[in-house]
Amino acid sequence: MDNDRIWTLLGKQLSGDISPSELSELDALVDDHPEGTAFRDVSAAVWQTPIQEVADRHDSYKRIWGAVAPQLQQPRRHRPVRRLLATAAAAAVLTATWAAWHFLRPPGPALQQISSSPGGKSRVPLPDGSIVWLNSNTQLHYEKNGFGKQHREITLTGEAFFDIAQSEGIPFIIHAGKVNIRVLGTAFNVKAYSSDSAVSATLVRGKIAVSFQDKTVVLRPDEKLTVPVSRQPAVLQPKHLEKDSSGLPAEISWLNHKLTFDNNTFAELADKMNRWYGITFYFDSPGLQQLRFSGIIDTESADEALKMLQLSRPFHYRIDGKAVHISN
Known part of the structure; x- marks a missing residue:
């Protein structure tokens, strides 16, 4: 209902037939509406567009103006009626334009978010065939549109183990705080809790490139790199992993509970x-x-x-x- 009132008042404003009280009402409605700025932008753009141009572009506008235009050609002695019709026409065009813009505008990014609760763990398959195990209190999100076909980028907060499916020409990229990790097909662990002063990457198999600011380090299997993100490290030096009796490094022992x-x-x-x-x-x-x-x-x-x-x-x-x- 507010939308209809806004368009009516915008039509009155653009046709010069708005009272001071209605102008105050319009300002209040637009300020309170989540898309108020877009309302004003669309109305201004439509008002500045020649009528014939708009009519040629959208069939809905043709129907609206086909019904309204004959009435706009009434003799000048009916000025109040004409002004009212101009206001109604302006509101009608703005409403139709807004509906078309709302329907035709490109959709925003569709984000998929996955999380594990404190004390919980979860196994998550990704659309590209990769598998992610989330440790406790971890969040992972990525854009659903085109994932696995056009891109493979995710953002991680917390700790997760990745088993990445190979995809020719589409690298898998993880954004972990200030650290970026680029892979093609491999298994590795990333620990990047927001409360930690460092981000660590542990490689089990394959190869990954870990980047921080202007430095990049390539890890080999059974290597771990810890990046102190709170300061500028002089060098980034990976270390060899020690394994426990199960044959796994301690860094991924959480996978075995x-x-x-x-x-x-x-x-x-x-x-x-x-x-x-x-x-x-x-x-x-x-x-x-x-x-x-x-x-x-x-x-x-x-x-x-x-x-x-x-x-x-x-x-x-x-x-x-x-x-x-x-x-x-």
Whole structure:
């Protein structure tokens, strides 16, 4: 209903037959409408277009003007009637033009977003045949139109393991914060949580190129690159991966439902457990955050995992819903 009123008032404004109160009403309606600016732009463009031009372009305009034009040719003594008809015609043309523009305008990008909840994991097939495993609290999105045929670009926040299908001439590109990763066909892990000060890429097979600012590093299988995105690194140096008894590097142990930590501070481990269990840690003192731990959490509950940690370092804990309080 607001749309009809806006077009009526715009028609009156363009035909010079709008009162001050109606002008105030029009301004208020346009300001409150999500497409108010477009209303004004379209109306101005149509008003400046010759009538014959518009009529030739759209059959709907021909029908409108075919009905209205004869009435516009009434004798001058009927000025109020003519002004009213001009206003109605202006509103009718603007409404028809808006409908055509709304129908014919190019569609915006259709974004597909996939996410995993805190403490959850998910396996997601992509339209090009690639498979992505999302770790806890991870978001991935890409433009659906043309994915796999014209482009293969996604944006990642969090951590995911990718098994990329080969596609001749269409590289797979991941935007992970300030780091871009380009692949052709490979399996690798990317960790890029927004709360982390670094983005890491771990290559299992194939080849990937990791770019940050003006630097690019090509990784080989069983290599990992950590990029400190909060500062400008002098060099980007990959390191060789150490594998556990299962033959997998610790960086992708989460795929086997294992949380691996090696000489991590309690603060670092708390961040990992937050993603693993969906719990938040609160420390009574900074010293507790510096305690270091090594180990593997598999099927243990949060309570069981904390009891296991107490065997190597002295501390107390209290679980209150999703909050964990650590004290001396």
